[in-house]
Amino acid sequence: xxxxxxxxxxxxxxxxxxxxxxxxxxxxxxxxxxxxxxxxxxxxxxxxxxxxxxxxxxxxxxxxxxxxxxxxxxxxxxxxxxxxxxxxxxxxxxxxxxxxxxxxxxxxxxxxxxxxxxxxxxxxxxxxxxxxxxxxxxxxxxxxxxxxxxxxxxxxxxxxxxxxxxxxxxxxxxxxxxxxxxxxxxxxxxxxxxxxxxxxxxxxxxxxxxxxxxxxxxxxxxxxxxxxxxxxxxxxxxxxxxxxxxxxxxxxxxxxxxxxxxxxxxxxxxxxxxxxxxxxxxxxxxxxxxxxxxxxxxxxxxxxxxxxxxxxxxxxxxxxxxxxxxxxxxxxxxxxxxxxxxxxxxxxxxxxxxxxxxxxxxxxxxxxxxxxxxxxxxxxxxxxxxxxxxxxxxxxxxxxxxxxxxxxxxxxxxxxxxxxxxxxxxxxxxxxxxxxxxxxxxxxxxxxxxxxxxxxxxxxxxxxxxxxxxxxxxx
Ligand code: IFM
Numbered sequence: 509x510x511x512x513x514x515x516x517x518x519x520x521x522x523x524x525x526x527x528x529x530x531x532x533x534x535x536x537x538x539x540x541x542x543x544x545x546x547x548x549x550x551x552x553x554x555x556x557x558x559x560x561x562x563x564x565x566x567x568x569x570x571x572x573x574x575x576x577x578x579x580x581x582x583x584x585x586x587x588x589x590x591x592x593x594x595x596x597x598x599x600x601x602x603x604x605x606x607x608x609x610x611x612x613x614x615x616x617x618x619x620x621x622x623x624x625x626x627x628x629x630x631x632x633x634x635x636x637x638x639x640x641x642x643x644x645x646x647x648x649x650x651x652x653x654x655x656x657x658x659x660x661x662x663x664x665x666x667x668x669x670x671x672x673x674x675x676x677x678x679x680x681x682x683x684x685x686x687x688x689x690x691x692x693x694x695x696x697x698x699x700x701x702x703x704x705x706x707x708x709x710x711x712x713x714x715x716x717x718x719x720x721x722x723x724x725x726x727x728x729x730x731x732x733x734x735x736x737x738x739x740x741x742x743x744x745x746x747x748x749x750x751x752x753x754x755x756x757x758x759x760x761x762x763x764x765x766x767x768x769x770x771x772x773x774x775x776x777x778x779x780x781x782x783x784x785x786x787x788x789x790x791x792x793x794x795x796x797x798x799x800x801x802x803x804x805x806x807x808x809x810x811x812x813x814x815x816x817x818x819x820x821x822x823x824x825x826x827x828x829x830x831x832x833x834x835x836x837x838x839x840x841x842x843x844x845x846x847x848x849x850x851x852x853x854x855x856x857x858x859x860x861x862x863x864x865x866x867x868x869x870x871x872x873x874x875x876x877x878x879x880x881x882x883x884x885x886x887x888x889x890x891x892x893x894x895x896x897x898x899x900x901x902x903x904x905x906x907x908x909x910x911x912x913x914x915x916x917x918x919x920x921x922x923x924x925x926x927x928x929x930x931x932x933x934x935x936x937x938x939x940x941x942x943x944x945x946x947x948x949x950x951x952x953x954x955x956x957x958x959x960x961x962x963x964x965x966x967x968x969x970x971x972x973x974x975x976x977x978x979x980x981x982x983x
Contacts, residue, residue, distance in 0.1 A: 524930030526588030530634035533939035537571035541609035546636035551694030562945025592634035627672035647706035657716035685839030700784035718800035734806030748817035771799035781842035806886035811860035818847030871921035889934035902965035
């Protein structure tokens with residue numbers, strides 16, 4: 509087996525080792541026990557929206573296999589599991605009435621996890637907005653933030669202090685810009701002004717929901733948000749290329765970090781996007797609400813971006829798969845005259861370049877900027893075209909190498925002073941990779957979509973061995 513980590517690269521005893529998934533990507537059972545459609549059910553049913561027309565109808569059928577999946581997590585030695593809740597299971601209609609069967613599913617799952625010695629880390633929103641909420645205006649509508657806070661209150665009261673970490677949103681960048689600007693994600697809208705309103709209302713939803721978590725569970729309740737911060741590099745030190753980098757930083761990162769951690773929208777975000785919006789959706793008091801103090805900042809990292817001054821970008825900045833509908837619209841609102849460059853070196857099946865140093869840079873820079881804010885890697889992983897080998901195993905050595913190098917990057921960031929408290933591998937199992945359907949496999953557990961049988965890949969065995977070795981180092 510591939511070496512675990514370089515000798516002596518030991519993490520502290522309380523460093524949290526976990527894996528992550530999201531409701532729509534694994535659960536299936538889209539009409540079970542009172543659940544109603546989310547925007548992803550509607551979007552995936554739209555011809556051409558996802559690769560191969562794939563939908564989350566069955567996904568990995570986790571809804572019907574939770575006990576076996578939790579047993580598998582235990583076998584792997586996971587200390588924590590990051591999951592998300594499907595809002596449309598909890599509040600299936602616009603009345604906001606709670607569906608007890610929907611909540612009961614998560615109640616049992618949390619209990620099963622705890623019984624297996626696994627800490628539940630719960631994300632309240634991982635992109636599956638109820639369709640009814642979209643019909644009322646979706647994230648561009650202010651009321652969606654209040655509705656999210658109401659939903660949060662029901663979930664937090666039900667699961668309470670059994671949850672190790674509450675995360676309000678996963679990657680609001682994707683929800684806002686891929687959902688409402690480039691339209692490659694649900695609900696498939698292409699309206700730059702709507703995307704900016706969505707950004708603000710997602711930020712507001714984070715603040716309102718975070719305050720609900722604290723109101724219900726107390727001021728020390730563990731609270732986070734997960735951001736897919738972009739590591740952006742300029743192709744040269746020429747002023748025009750540096751300006752291109754600053755624009756992507758602003759619209760990709762600062763538009764969330766600013767309000768959430770500093771209680772302000774940077775002036776350049778407003779200025780750069782003036783052609784699309786006057787930002788009149790920001791009301792007095794919103795920024796104070798959004799800047800709810802966090803226990804830890806969740807960081808998702810996969811790759812880096814290289815930009816230069818040039819023609820406006822199209823699509824989502826990554827190569828689209830053959831035959832997949834590629835958007836003519838850019839998610840990079842206000843970033844005209846920025847060009848994304850292909851990067852040399854190896855990449856994953858997503859076309860994303862493999863660069864562990866980007867994770868070191870991201871974590872150390874965040875620590876320098878927010879020295880008292882602990883960090884958690886809430887997603888990191890790689891898609892490759894895995895297959896079951898004749899010996900019945902999945903020999904995914906490129907994923908093993910990716911994980912080893914990135915986990916060691918976390919170690920290096922810690923050694924440089926960054927206060928990183930945990931690492932969640934994306935993903936526990938192969939799942940519905942949004943617009944790419946089932947064509948991209950991120951799991952450390954292989955899912956045979958015909959039989960739904962699970963097979964632990966070599967990367968899963970490697971990760972289990974790593975966790976065991978890290979634990980043993982503290983005995
Ligand atoms: O599958 C997604 C996940 O839902 C959010 N972060 C990135 C992953 C890989 O694309």
